[in-house]
Each structure stands twice: as C-alpha cells, then as structure tokens.
Amino acid sequence: MIQNILLGFLNYHSMTGYELKQHIDYSTAHFWHAYHSQIYTTLRQMEKNGLVTSRFVDEEGQPRKRVYTITPAGKAALAAWLDQPMMEMSPLKEELLVRVFFSAQRDPQKVLDELKFQRQLHLKKLDQYRTETRQAMENTDKPDPERDLPFWRATLNLGVRYEQVYVEWLDETIQMLEKL
Amino acid sequence: MIQNILLGFLNYHSMTGYELKQHIDYSTAHFWHAYHSQIYTTLRQMEKNGLVTSRFVDEEGQPRKRVYTITPAGKAALAAWLDQPMMEMSPLKEELLVRVFFSAQRDPQKVLDELKFQRQLHLKKLDQYRTETRQAMENTDKPDPERDLPFWRATLNLGVRYEQVYVEWLDETIQMLEKL
DNA sequence: CATGCCATGTAAGGGGTTACATGATTTT
DNA sequence: AAAATCATGTAACCCCTTACATGGCATG
Numbered sequence: 001m002i003q004n005i006l007l008g009f010l011n012y013h014s015m016t017g018y019e020l021k022q023h024i025d026y027s028t029a030h031f032w033h034a035y036h037s038q039i040y041t042t043l044r045q046m047e048k049n050g051l052v053t054s055r056f057v058d059e060e061g062q063p064r065k066r067v068y069t070i071t072p073a074g075k076a077a078l079a080a081w082l083d084q085p086m087m088e089m090s091p092l093k094e095e096l097l098v099r100v101f102f103s104a105q106r107d108p109q110k111v112l113d114e115l116k117f118q119r120q121l122h123l124k125k126l127d128q129y130r131t132e133t134r135q136a137m138e139n140t141d142k143p144d145p146e147r148d149l150p151f152w153r154a155t156l157n158l159g160v161r162y163e164q165v166y167v168e169w170l171d172e173t174i175q176m177l178e179k180l
Numbered sequence: 181m182i183q184n185i186l187l188g189f190l191n192y193h194s195m196t197g198y199e200l201k202q203h204i205d206y207s208t209a210h211f212w213h214a215y216h217s218q219i220y221t222t223l224r225q226m227e228k229n230g231l232v233t234s235r236f237v238d239e240e241g242q243p244r245k246r247v248y249t250i251t252p253a254g255k256a257a258l259a260a261w262l263d264q265p266m267m268e269m270s271p272l273k274e275e276l277l278v279r280v281f282f283s284a285q286r287d288p289q290k291v292l293d294e295l296k297f298q299r300q301l302h303l304k305k306l307d308q309y310r311t312e313t314r315q316a317m318e319n320t321d322k323p324d325p326e327r328d329l330p331f332w333r334a335t336l337n338l339g340v341r342y343e344q345v346y347v348e349w350l351d352e353t354i355q356m357l358e359k360l
Numbered sequence: 361c362a363t364g365c366c367a368t369g370t371a372a373g374g375g376g377t378t379a380c381a382t383g384a385t386t387t388t
Numbered sequence: 389a390a391a392a393t394c395a396t397g398t399a400a401c402c403c404c405t406t407a408c409a410t411g412g413c414a415t416g
Contacts, residue, residue, distance in 0.1 A: 001275065002403085008282040018367050031277035038404060040369060065367070082286050085294040086276055089301050092342070094270045095181065097211035097335045099262065102188040104328040106262050114265040121269050148284040150360065154353045155277045161345040162272070169338045176330060182375080198395050218376060220397060245395070 002034050002042050003051075007078040010052060010070040017043055017066065026136040027152065030129070030159045043068055051077055100173070112177050119170040126163040129156060182214050182222050183231075187250060187258040190232060194249040197223050206316040207332065210309070210339045223248055231257055280353070292357050299350040306343040309336060 009015070009023050017040045024034055046052045051074035057065045070078075096118060103111045137152050189195070189203050197220045204214055226232045231254035237245045250258075276298060283291045317332050 001278065004282075005278060011285070028278060028281055031272045031274040033271050035405065078282075082279065082282065083290070085290065085297065086279065087297070089298070089305065090274045090276060091213050092211045093273065094211040094338075096266055096270060097338060098181065098185060098208060099266065100331055101208055101335050102184075102258075102262065103331050104324075105191070110263070110265065117265065117267070118269070125269065144284075150356060151280055151283050154356065155281045157352065158274075158277060158346070158349045161349055162342070165341040165345050166338070169341055172337065173334045176334065180330065215377065
C-alpha cells in the first residue's frame, strides 16, 4: 500500500523521502500513515524494481538529499493499481473497541477515565482536521490543485465525520457507564 | 492483540479454536478480525507460554476437538492488558480513501462505479449490524449477559454509526463527482 | 549549551495474510 | 453426487513497527 502512496505523490513531482514523509503526515496519514523507516526502505526497493530512480543533490550548507523520480514503469504500476477497483471493504482495526467489548470485568471508573481521555484525543484530532490539515491542503504547491483539491477535500470530509461520530459515541457510552 | 481477544473469550468459558473463530466472526470481527490460521497458531503459542491449556475431546461421530482453557497466568495477562489504558488513538487504515485521494487522474466514471459499489457493501454491512449481529449478541449463551451486554451493544453502536456516516459520505462524494 | 529540525539509513522482530493441506459429517 | 459445514493445522511471506544509529544546521 505505502508503495502506491509514494508513487501517487511522486507522480506530482520528484522529491526526497523526507519530503514524502511530510506530505504523508499532512494528508494521507489520517487514513494511512507510515514511519520514515518504511518510506526509505520501500523507496530503495522500488528503485530496485525500476519504479523510481534516485539522484543525490548536494546544496551548500545543507545535508545531502536523495531525490526520487517516478519512471514510466512506476506510472504504469500506479495506473494499474488505480484501475483495479476495490471489491471489498477495508476492515476496521480499533483497539479501543476490543477493550470496551471486554470491559465488563474492569473497574468502571477506569473505563470511564479511559473513554474520557480518548474523547479529548478525538476532539483534538477533529480540531486539527478543521484547521491545520485543511490549510495545508488548500495552500498546496502541487501542479494542478483545481483538479486534485475536490478529492483531497473529500477524504478530509470523511475524517471529520468519523471523528464527529466517534466523539458522539464516546459521549453516549460515557453517559451509559455513568448510569450503571 | 488477537491474544487478548482469545483470552477475553476464554475467560467466559473454555472452547475450541473453531468456536473462538465463530465468536470473533459474530462480534469483534467488526473492529478486529482474524483468520483461523492465526487463531490456531496463536493458541499454540499461548499454551507454550502458559496462558492456556488444551485437551483433546473425542465424541463419537464428530471430528476431534481441541478445547482450550485459560490459566491463572492467562487471566493475569488479560487483566494486565485491560488495566493499562490506551493513551493514543487507533490509526485508521482505509484503502478506499487512499484511492480517492489520488483519483483526480482516473476516469471519473470508474471512480463513480467504485464508490457506488462500495456504497452497496456498506449498506449491506449496516443491515447486517441491525439484524444478524444484534441478534447473535442478544441471544448469547455466556455466563453473565446482563453484565456484558451493555458493553457489547456499545461496540455495535459505533459500528452502526460508522457505517451510517460512511454511506452518507459516499452519497455526498458521488454527488460531488456527478457535478464535475 | 541544549533542543529541535533537517536528512538518511539499518536491523530485528512481530503480527497478520495468503496459500497449501487434510478429512469427516451434514445438507441439498 | 456435490456442496457446505465442522475441525485443525503448517509454511511462506509481506508489511509494518520499534529501536538503533549518525550528523549537520538553526534556534532559543
């Protein structure tokens, strides 16, 4: 998966692993994140497979940079992935729900504390989506923002909706627990 | 993670890997699924680590069964996991959003088809939650349903809310695409 | 002087997925 | 007779996470 994301970004323009990491952090990380270690190793592997090329760029007074560029084979791989529609749903993996599922045997106060803390986290995330993330998206330097922006906004919309229902659900569940 | 789920179920009563798989499919699979291969191998590993014990039960006219039982060490491990509250959010991994993010370069009709198909999947899931899943939960054979049911219902509630906003978001996004 | 940011990597391990494999019983 | 369900396993692989590792520059 991370390979497709890297190809997707490199298809806008060439950049370094570090820049890719930053782009991911401000956009796709909300629905697919990656550690820098994975990004660097995947890029090397992609180069080995002919999907990208790299060259070192040395500028005075700056650390050495390795700039990656997508190849025709890389573009083909990206297009092939996008062409093949998803026929299943992405499975959820929500650890908190596993914990809630088995929480009847826990101290109710500790469950409440945990849910209230999670509520703070999700509220913070919701706020982030509405400020930083939205701004980072709109102030893009990419080639054809008018073409891409509607799709980027769409992904952010689901993120916002998701955090909204998550907070609502936490409120509801906290209330339920307080009645018990 | 799957280890905690297995311990959680075995803490209700002893059962086989096959039964564990079924319980998971009807409950936690909505937020954490597992393949039978992982369940069987994890159980063996847990036995090696003293968290469970197993014995074979042979009944006439039936395949041989291996019944697992939680040990005091297993109960302690489960309690330890539940005691330590989650301090971060579970990261999302939604492949469809990655695809939408990079969909400006795709044939809009293909994107629409994909979203409409996903809409069907999510509607179906929503319906499942409201019928089968809810029934399977309420008609439980577990020791103390009154104690556990509120928590199980809570997890289902988030599942329903999630599928609802997902469908709403798909509708909104489909509409947006049709205008372009 | 210390923290943070820029910048790139390696290595070990864990968890999960896919595929291969078998065999009996029950239902259609 | 075929398909579905019951029932248990192994093996290879892949992806991802965590930790280790380095070094320069800028800012407070």
